[in-house]
Amino acid sequence: MEQFFFWSLAACLLLAATAAVTLRNPVSNAVALVAALVFQAALFVSLEATFLAAVQVIVYAGAVMVLFLFVIMLLDVKAEARRPIPWSKVLAVLAGGAAVVVGVARLVAAFPAAREPLHWSAKAAPFGARELGTLLFSSYAPLFLTTGVLLLVATIGVVVLCRRDPES
Amino acid sequence: MMGAEITLGHYLSLSGLLFLVGLAGVLLRRSLLIVMMSLELLLNAANLALVAAARFQGIPDPQVAVFFVITVAAAEVAVGLAILVAIFRLKKTTSAEDFATLKF
Numbered sequence: 001m002e003q004f005f006f007w008s009l010a011a012c013l014l015l016a017a018t019a020a021v022t023l024r025n026p027v028s029n030a031v032a033l034v035a036a037l038v039f040q041a042a043l044f045v046s047l048e049a050t051f052l053a054a055v056q057v058i059v060y061a062g063a064v065m066v067l068f069l070f071v072i073m074l075l076d077v078k079a080e081a082r083r084p085i086p087w088s089k090v091l092a093v094l095a096g097g098a099a100v101v102v103g104v105a106r107l108v109a110a111f112p113a114a115r116e117p118l119h120w121s122a123k124a125a126p127f128g129a130r131e132l133g134t135l136l137f138s139s140y141a142p143l144f145l146t147t148g149v150l151l152l153v154a155t156i157g158v159v160v161l162c163r164r165d166p167e168s
Numbered sequence: 169m170m171g172a173e174i175t176l177g178h179y180l181s182l183s184g185l186l187f188l189v190g191l192a193g194v195l196l197r198r199s200l201l202i203v204m205m206s207l208e209l210l211l212n213a214a215n216l217a218l219v220a221a222a223r224f225q226g227i228p229d230p231q232v233a234v235f236f237v238i239t240v241a242a243a244e245v246a247v248g249l250a251i252l253v254a255i256f257r258l259k260k261t262t263s264a265e266d267f268a269t270l271k272f
Contacts, residue, residue: 006174010182017186017209021193026201033205040212047179047223052234056215059238060208064245068205071249075256077201089195096191104184108177113224117173127228135232147239154243161250 005046013039024082026072030065037061051129179220187213198263200255204248211241 016036023029037060044053108114136144190213193206215234222230252262259266 003172003174006178010178013182014185014189017189020209021189021197021202021206026199029202029205033208036209037212040216043216044219047219049219049222049231049234052219052231055235055238059242060212064208064242067245067249068201071253072201074253075201075262077199077262083198085196093192093195096195097188100184100188100191104177104180107180111176114176114180117175127222127231131228132231132235135228136235140232143236147236150243151239154247158246158250161247161254 002046006043009039009043009046013043026077027069030068030072033068034061034065037065049127051127051132176220176224179224180217183213183217183220186216198265200252200262200264200267203264204245204252207248208241208245211237 013036016032016039019032020029020036023032037056041053041056041061044050044056187210190206190209193209194203197203197206215237218230218234218237222228222234255267256262
């Protein structure tokens with residue numbers, strides 16, 4: 001059952017991600033990306049990270065994607081015209097792909113634990129909002145506070161960037 | 169492989185493939201909007217690897233890291249889209265090829 005979930009969700013995730021990257025109409029890209037993010041949230045549930053799955057759907061599929069759709073609507077972006085892709089870029093993608101494949105293969109080869117299936121009953125204790133919250137407000141409290149400052153600075157930056165000049 | 173048990177390696181491979189799709193988008197697409205969406209895919213690939221590591225190692229710390237990644241990604245999207253809107257007002261385009269002012 002778990003295997004069925006993993007393989008079907010993985011296939012859907014990669015399909016949606018490919019669509020999000022390759023489609024021509026920006027609105028289709030955004031909708032495909034929402035689908036990919038929701039499939040990933042489902043994978044989080046299968047990894048027993050239910051709180052993160054909820055955050056993923058609310059923050060990513062909700063807030064961030066609404067932002068994207070708003071900008072697409074505001075800018076009135078047309079479908080991108082097809083133009084030939086330069087060979088240098090194709091080579092860059094192939095090199096990056098080779099690096100990723102070699103990296104994952106080396107990682108799995110180096111750690112025997114990565115090749116062992118999980119004994120689901122042995123390692124129980126899934127982490128919910130309570131465990132994450134305790135960690136966030138104890139050992140990760142300085143980082144958590146910094147995140148607040150980051151969000152404030154980002155908000156001010158966005159307002160400044162999007163303000164029109166009063167003179168013009 | 170269909171009958172085999174799911175291991176951490178499976179999740180890492182899936183994360184790598186997702187990263188690859190996002191990388192292709194960042195490098196090959198010209199519309200800056202699509203490039204930013206592909207960036208989100210890259211971050212999500214890392215998130216997937218972290219959550220899988222948390223589950224298979226039985227520790228909650230990687231999940232906290234994912235929490236921070238999501239926060240930073242939200243800030244990044246907001247600022248990036250604001251820059252995109254500002255540039256669009258100036259040049260009336262979102263194609264990366266038209267923003268070569270800093271190239272030398």
